[in-house]
Amino acid sequence: MNxxxxxxxxxxxxxxxxxxxxxxxxYVQSTVTMQIQQLEKELGYPLFDRIGKKIALTSYGENFGSILNVGVC
Known part of the structure; x- marks a missing residue:
């Protein structure tokens, strides 16, 4: 994690x-995807649900965002 x-x-x-x-x-979009996938791998859970081209935070992603003090609502 960096x-x-x-x-x-x-x-x-x-x-x-x-x-x-x-x-x-x-960045190119693939860089963002790789960084998020690496975070998910390191944390051991998915941060986003990917539905076609749309994304939504999982409950894990919401919790992680709260820890980082990111407005996830």
Missing amino acids: IRSLQTFIRVVELKSFTKAACELN
Whole structure:
């Protein structure tokens, strides 16, 4: 887990989009996906439900966001 992955998670939560977060962070979308997948692997649970092109925080993601003090509502 590193600061960039945490920053990426925060932006994805705020923007509700991997693609928009990638654009704002000047990353390609696959980088955001890899960072989130790595976080999920390290934490041992999924942070997002992926439904087609839409994403939603899981209860684990909401709890993790609360720990980071991210507005997840």
